[in-house]
Amino acid sequence: MDKVDDLGRVTLADVAREADVSVSTVSKVLNGRTDVSPATRERVEELLRRHGYQRGPRSGGDAPLIEIVFHELDSLWAMELLRGVEAVANGYGAGVVVTHSGSRHAPGPEWIDAVVRRRPLGVVLVFSSLPPDLKRQLRSRAIPFVVIDPAGDPEPDVPSVGSANWAGGLAATRHLVDQGHRRIGIITGPDDMLCSLARLDGYRSALTMAGIEPDPGLVAFGDFHAEGGYASARDLLALPDRPTAIFAGSDLQALGVLEAARVAGLRVPEDLSVVGYDDLDIAKWTSPALTTVRQPLREMAEQATRLILRLREDEPPTPTRLELSTTLVVRASTAAPPPR
Amino acid sequence: MDKVDDLGRVTLADVAREADVSVSTVSKVLNGRTDVSPATRERVEELLRRHGYQRGPRSGGDAPLIEIVFHELDSLWAMELLRGVEAVANGYGAGVVVTHSGSRHAPGPEWIDAVVRRRPLGVVLVFSSLPPDLKRQLRSRAIPFVVIDPAGDPEPDVPSVGSANWAGGLAATRHLVDQGHRRIGIITGPDDMLCSLARLDGYRSALTMAGIEPDPGLVAFGDFHAEGGYASARDLLALPDRPTAIFAGSDLQALGVLEAARVAGLRVPEDLSVVGYDDLDIAKWTSPALTTVRQPLREMAEQATRLILRLREDEPPTPTRLELSTTLVVRASTAAPPPR
Numbered sequence: 001m002d003k004v005d006d007l008g009r010v011t012l013a014d015v016a017r018e019a020d021v022s023v024s025t026v027s028k029v030l031n032g033r034t035d036v037s038p039a040t041r042e043r044v045e046e047l048l049r050r051h052g053y054q055r056g057p058r059s060g061g062d063a064p065l066i067e068i069v070f071h072e073l074d075s076l077w078a079m080e081l082l083r084g085v086e087a088v089a090n091g092y093g094a095g096v097v098v099t100h101s102g103s104r105h106a107p108g109p110e111w112i113d114a115v116v117r118r119r120p121l122g123v124v125l126v127f128s129s130l131p132p133d134l135k136r137q138l139r140s141r142a143i144p145f146v147v148i149d150p151a152g153d154p155e156p157d158v159p160s161v162g163s164a165n166w167a168g169g170l171a172a173t174r175h176l177v178d179q180g181h182r183r184i185g186i187i188t189g190p191d192d193m194l195c196s197l198a199r200l201d202g203y204r205s206a207l208t209m210a211g212i213e214p215d216p217g218l219v220a221f222g223d224f225h226a227e228g229g230y231a232s233a234r235d236l237l238a239l240p241d242r243p244t245a246i247f248a249g250s251d252l253q254a255l256g257v258l259e260a261a262r263v264a265g266l267r268v269p270e271d272l273s274v275v276g277y278d279d280l281d282i283a284k285w286t287s288p289a290l291t292t293v294r295q296p297l298r299e300m301a302e303q304a305t306r307l308i309l310r311l312r313e314d315e316p317p318t319p320t321r322l323e324l325s326t327t328l329v330v331r332a333s334t335a336a337p338p339p340r
Numbered sequence: 341m342d343k344v345d346d347l348g349r350v351t352l353a354d355v356a357r358e359a360d361v362s363v364s365t366v367s368k369v370l371n372g373r374t375d376v377s378p379a380t381r382e383r384v385e386e387l388l389r390r391h392g393y394q395r396g397p398r399s400g401g402d403a404p405l406i407e408i409v410f411h412e413l414d415s416l417w418a419m420e421l422l423r424g425v426e427a428v429a430n431g432y433g434a435g436v437v438v439t440h441s442g443s444r445h446a447p448g449p450e451w452i453d454a455v456v457r458r459r460p461l462g463v464v465l466v467f468s469s470l471p472p473d474l475k476r477q478l479r480s481r482a483i484p485f486v487v488i489d490p491a492g493d494p495e496p497d498v499p500s501v502g503s504a505n506w507a508g509g510l511a512a513t514r515h516l517v518d519q520g521h522r523r524i525g526i527i528t529g530p531d532d533m534l535c536s537l538a539r540l541d542g543y544r545s546a547l548t549m550a551g552i553e554p555d556p557g558l559v560a561f562g563d564f565h566a567e568g569g570y571a572s573a574r575d576l577l578a579l580p581d582r583p584t585a586i587f588a589g590s591d592l593q594a595l596g597v598l599e600a601a602r603v604a605g606l607r608v609p610e611d612l613s614v615v616g617y618d619d620l621d622i623a624k625w626t627s628p629a630l631t632t633v634r635q636p637l638r639e640m641a642e643q644a645t646r647l648i649l650r651l652r653e654d655e656p657p658t659p660t661r662l663e664l665s666t667t668l669v670v671r672a673s674t675a676a677p678p679p680r
Contacts, residue, residue, distance in 0.1 A: 063457035117403035285595040
């Protein structure tokens, strides 16, 4: 029923012969049909990949698509990335397909089947690692993919775009040290994400360079959401020798810190300084406006999308890791500590 | 090059004969090609529409798409709608194409060309009105569309989903009256959007029903963003007889009101009560947490998407206007006014 347009040098008949299956089976694999045994599917994919089988985008390039897939579609963070992909795709005349799938680590299996059927120009994945199966399926169909990996844990064989987490943690903490703070708490992200650890290391280095011994009692791990920021800040602010400043690992966590301060009767920045991370639009409109580390999310997504388009055009292999810089944005939530 | 699969009763040849053009010209119109004169395009579209020409979705239904198009992709508001569309489309096995195009009133012309080429199952439009041209182009290709219209200004011939703006304005204001407020300011949305006017009327009715004469000096029009909320609140709080409560027309505007209160040295809710509108995720994490009117954005988007799928299946015509209810969510930003 579904005809396959073969634009590559190797024909489907060649692949079918070599795999010892019918042409229709090869076509089924290409079209993401599920009525093919896993072993056959794998053999055909491997042959397609080895021969560099090239297939034109759907509808002969008339209605190209670029895909972005998230495991979370519920934060401003995701919106920033989407805007970046949309801006570049739009300029290229491509539609953007958005999918919400899987866990923090990889998209769900139903997604890959749909992508194979849609045959997009390429895929932007917002995941920290990819199962080998998924990589093989995309590669065997010549669908380029790039990982946006703010988690900072790139795989060497996958092109990825991230940002400078260690430098961001360093800059945030230095700013607080420069204001005169000595008791500085940190609420970083989950302890199984490299970006959390990189920011924490940046914080520790800034303290050590300033001659301040890092206090493990001032270190907390959050979930990058407001809830986690609130719970951790409540604990930090209840310490007998409470911190005079908190570096929250994300702007959303900083919202939780601001609320914990209000509940504890502490004014920001007079009694407590707060630094966020990300510089979402909302950071300008917290009360007071948030000092934060700008992570160029939109630019990261733009770069990832451009990289996909370059990969399609078979330009000479670009660096597989692009790291954009982070910058400190000083607003009203930081000041000198209160006199003791 | 591009073959058209004709599933309808009328054939392309019939339409071509009647329009006195070649079959290839009809095919060009169907495929959104631009090398057809506007007059011819219009004549062919009119004939296709009149004959109820039906065309199967792209790729024989193998990789169906649903489109959502926004004029703004920069707020939490858009994210909520996207999540609703994604949830329903996902359950249906369809991909979601997101486009950012046009002005508040209609998507740009480049969008419609792309949609015609992509041939989606249907289109969710987040716009307050649609140009007749666009409606004609979608209808002639049997692409169903539904407007999500929180602006409350539906066109009678377009299926739309909205929410109860007047009742929302009434509930917000009643809550403040019940707390004992008499000087209540309102910052509603732009004065050319019906939703702004409906909320304002709900506010006025709640005051009148409580025996309070509405004071035009306490009414401001914003832009639904934090900036506008801040500027209007600053003016209201500088009045000699300043309001003890402000009903902000959106949660984003409420962020601006909270900041204006902080800058003016007023505590929320002790010195000033604030009510938002929308109940975005962020409303739980303002300081203090925001009392607001919940607008069921995600559900509105889900309903719009389901309506599209029903329209495709030619179910008996459903009501063309679906209005979901709004509910007051009381949190920590409202209290009795300070003693005078």
